[in-house]
Amino acid sequence: xxxxxxxxxxxxxxxxxxxxxxxxxxxxxxxxxxxxxxxxxxxxxxxxxxxxxxxxxxxxxxxxxxxxxxxxxxxxxxxxxxxxxxxxxxxxxxxxxxxxxxxxxxxxxxxxxxxxxxxxxxxxxxxxxxxxxxxxxxxxxxxxxxxxxxxxxxxxxxxxxxxxxxxxxxxxxxxxxxxxxxxxxxxxxxxxxxxxxxxxxxxxxxxxxxxxxxxxxxxxxxxxxxxxxxxxxxxxxxxxxxxxxxxxxxxxxxxxxxxxxxxxxxxxxxxxxxxxxxxxxxxxxxxxxxxxxxxxxxxxxxxxxxxxxxxxxxxxxxxxxxxxxxxxxxxxxxxxxxxxxxxxxxxxxxxxxxxxxxxxxxxxxxxxxx
Numbered sequence: 001x002x003x004x005x006x007x008x009x010x011x012x013x014x015x016x017x018x019x020x021x022x023x024x025x026x027x028x029x030x031x032x033x034x035x036x037x038x039x040x041x042x043x044x045x046x047x048x049x050x051x052x053x054x055x056x057x058x059x060x061x062x063x064x065x066x067x068x069x070x071x072x073x074x075x076x077x078x079x080x081x082x083x084x085x086x087x088x089x090x091x092x093x094x095x096x097x098x099x100x101x102x103x104x105x106x107x108x109x110x111x112x113x114x115x116x117x118x119x120x121x122x123x124x125x126x127x128x129x130x131x132x133x134x135x136x137x138x139x140x141x142x143x144x145x146x147x148x149x150x151x152x153x154x155x156x157x158x159x160x161x162x163x164x165x166x167x168x169x170x171x172x173x174x175x176x177x178x179x180x181x182x183x184x185x186x187x188x189x190x191x192x193x194x195x196x197x198x199x200x201x202x203x204x205x206x207x208x209x210x211x212x213x214x215x216x217x218x219x220x221x222x223x224x225x226x227x228x229x230x231x232x233x234x235x236x237x238x239x240x241x242x243x244x245x246x247x248x249x250x251x252x253x254x255x256x257x258x259x260x261x262x263x264x265x266x267x268x269x270x271x272x273x274x275x276x277x278x279x280x281x282x283x284x285x286x287x288x289x290x291x292x293x294x295x296x297x298x299x300x301x302x303x304x305x306x307x308x309x310x311x312x313x314x315x316x317x318x319x320x321x322x323x324x325x326x327x328x329x330x331x332x333x334x335x336x337x338x339x340x341x342x343x344x345x346x347x348x349x350x351x352x353x354x355x356x357x358x359x360x361x362x363x364x365x366x367x368x369x370x
Contacts, residue, residue, distance in 0.1 A: 001130070001281065004035035007049050012037075014130065015123060015224040017084040024049065027074060029096055031140050033133060036086060038072065040236070045071045045089055072076045075100055081115075081122040083274040097130050098139050105153035107177045114156065117180035121154055124199035128207060135365055137211065143368040146171070165204055168209035175202060194260070195347040201274055208273030213264065215364050228266035228357050229272075239264040255353045272357045279326050279358070286329055291344075293332045297324040302310050304352055305359045315366070319359050323350075 006012045010021035012035050015174045020028050025038040025046055038046035048069035071089035075097035078084065085097035100122070133136035135210035138150065148171030156166040156177045164176040178184045179199060189197035216225050226232070243263035252262040300320040302312035312320075330346040337345050350358070 002128075002287065003284045007037045014127065015082065015084060017078060017082070019344065022177060026082045027072065028130075029072070029086045030133060031088075033130070036072065036128045045073055046086075046091055047071050048257055053276065061211075077122070083126070091261060098160040101131070101299070102149070102151050103154065104151040104172070105155060107156040111156070113181070115175060118154060120180040120199060121177065124203050125152065126278070126283070127200055128203040131277055132207070134170045135280075136368070144214060146214050150207065166206065171212065171213075173203075173206040175206070194258075195344075201278075204274035204277045205270045208267065208270035211273065212269050213355055216269070220298060221246065222274070224360065226265070228353075228360055229268045231263040236263065236264055237265060240267075253349065254351050257348055257357075259353045265324060268357070272354065273357075273361055275350075275354075275363045276358050278346075283326060283329065293328065295328040295332045297328040300324045300327075300355075303353060315327050315363075316359075319362055322354060323358075334360070 001014050002341050004012050005020060006019040006026060008019060008022040008024065009254055010019060012019050012026050014028065014035070016035070018024070018039070025040060027036055027038060027046070028034075037049040039049045048071075050069050062081050067312055070084040073091050073095070075083040075087060076086045076094035076097070077096060077100045079227050081100075083097060083100055087095055087097055089338060102125070103122070106118060107113050109118065123132040129138060133140070133142075136143045137145070150171055150173065153172055153174045154177050157163045164174065164178075166175050166179065168174070175216055179188075179202060185197050187201075216222055240263055241262070248256075248259035248262040252259055256262040256268060257271050257275050302316045302320040302325045305319060306312055307314045327350075333345040334346060336344065
């Protein structure tokens, strides 16, 4: 997440709708992927606030007035779930932003706790969509125009009905809203013997299934995908049942980022996709904040990512350098959380085979047409 500042000079963050220092209104403009400082206007409109230009001393020549800053309107969900995304001024009052429009089904908000759960879900979803927006995989300026857009159903398990299972099918991502409760999520994590379980992780993982259908299925990337991840035509239901019954095969860590990734090639892609997004977003946040440390960066051999007989390209060298920064950064972050008596923020180790999978995803997304 890039660093932004209010007109008063204090930092503002991605989810802010008010500067906590000067109380100015702020919001996120998805068209430019930037935070805006705003002045209140009429009829629900807000004008972008700018620093007044100062004329130099002795300058008397008449100059044309500066262009009027643009007006914006907040998403209609600002006070419902804290959405701070901005819309063009000509949008109808109470219109929803592109992020909120992706939510297709909500749980019963009259039931206790569901309004708070919805807010947490939307907050995590907006961070996913910000990264996809930045990658031009979704939203204004996207390189992709899929037949089935990605939408979200937020459902609640009810007594006497089948439990809601988080998953994806045909563009629809379903999330159990109880995953927004820390105690439920932690209990599930322990039952599943997972090292990590987070709302943002769910969103990133399930979006991976959606983008597999668009980026890999039926494309020229499929043979290379199968060489790295395996044959996805193997029975999916049987593979998951085998994973839940017997666990991951011995030595899974040599080829997979997690035990769940070892269950089926589809899950391997989705888990790898989620970690690729973790890496991209976290590194961008650290670099925007100019986070420096004296943690020694490991040397990542660029030839690891080369095809047979290929010399390392600038793209390969840049990716190897990014992996080096990622390992050093997560080492530092884990040490910081240990200093606070908390579990590791990133409790994973990436083998050479996992890094090849991450680079494959990098190549797929970097070579989109348009």
